[in-house]
Amino acid sequence: MHTGLTVGAFSRVTHLSIKTLRHYHDVGLLAPADVDPGTGYRYYSLEQVPTAQVIVRLRDLDMPVADVKAVLAAEDVSTRNELIAAHLARLEDRLAQAQSAVESLRELLSRPAYGSTIEYRTVREQPAIGIREVVERQDVVSWWQGALGELHGFTTARGLHRTGPIGGLFASELLQDERGEALVFVPVDGDVRPVGRIDAVVVPGAELAVAVHRGPLQTIDLTYGDLGTHAARHEIGVDGPLREFYLRSPLDVASEHDWVTEVGWPIFRSNG
Known part of the structure; x- marks a missing residue:
């Protein structure tokens, strides 16, 4: 029984x-x-x-x-708690990602119909120091943050004079093929000897359509969308790397919501 x-x-x-x-x-x-x-x-x-x-x-x-x-x-309470804590940490990461996605969607829905304000700009060739690498798209933000910190430390330690804002160049393949060349650079005066990943570079000049993006990079695709739409509508877009200028970056402010990035889309101007 x-x-x-x-x-x-x-x-x-x-x-x-x-x-x-x-x-x-x-x-x-x-x-x-x-x-x-x-x-x-x-x-x-x-x-x-x-x-x-x-x-x-x-x-x-x-x-x-x-x-x-x-x-x-689990044979003991400590091991059991470690397993549970690890899972809770993964849940918190997923929750943070979901919250970021929610905020991004809200921003998209609340954006004005006219989108970003766009101006045209001619940028000249610039000597600079930079870190150039072929990166995976999924790794580009962490790579970018590391390159920013490394270049900042180098310029500070060497006492180099910056001649313009820190910037970045990103090959179209990075978006199209999820893998491509990226360059983060600091315009400086004088000759610089290569050290590790840091090398002397010449940032090419370009004609750009420029718009300002404010806030985290998770929503920068909206600004790129405005620029790409404008270039296509006016039939002025040309091949070339996408360009960014970091007017306020993690080096300047603690909160990513205070970041200010100028985004440049390569264009053709007959009256530049």
Whole structure:
């Protein structure tokens, strides 16, 4: 005679459906205390109720079954807490990404119909120091931040005189093929010997349509969209790297919402 709870009774106690309990048994997450060899009926013990309640909460937090099994199998409280803390950290990262996406969507919906204010500008060739590398699109922001810091430290340590804002050049392939050449540069006076990734470069001149982007780089695609639309509508766009000038960057302000970036789209001007 079986003294445990039937699967139906255990379902009512734990608020786990019979289908879910059978699935958890099949994947080795919560096996019944006993299975009748003749009928195949499953029976659970009252001692398994707390375990089921833990599983419910971990699964409500989207913890994968394999990770839940690891938590339940942990030999000590410290190991169990580390596993849970690691999952919570991943959830917080996802939450931050979702919040950023929500803010970006709100900004898009609240933007004025006319978009960015666009001006035309001629930029001259500039001697500079820079870091140039072929990067993956998914890595470009972290690479950009590292290059900014490295160039800032170099110019400060060498006492170099900046002749213009820090800027960046980004090949079209970076967007089109998700991999391409990027250059972050600081215009400076005088000759500079290469050190590590830092080299002397000449930033080419260009004719640009320019718009100002304010805030984090997650929404800079909106400014690029305004510029690209303008260039296509007026049939003035030409091939060439996209250009950015960092008027207020992580080097200047703590909050990314205070960043100010000028975005330049290469164009053809007959009366430059």
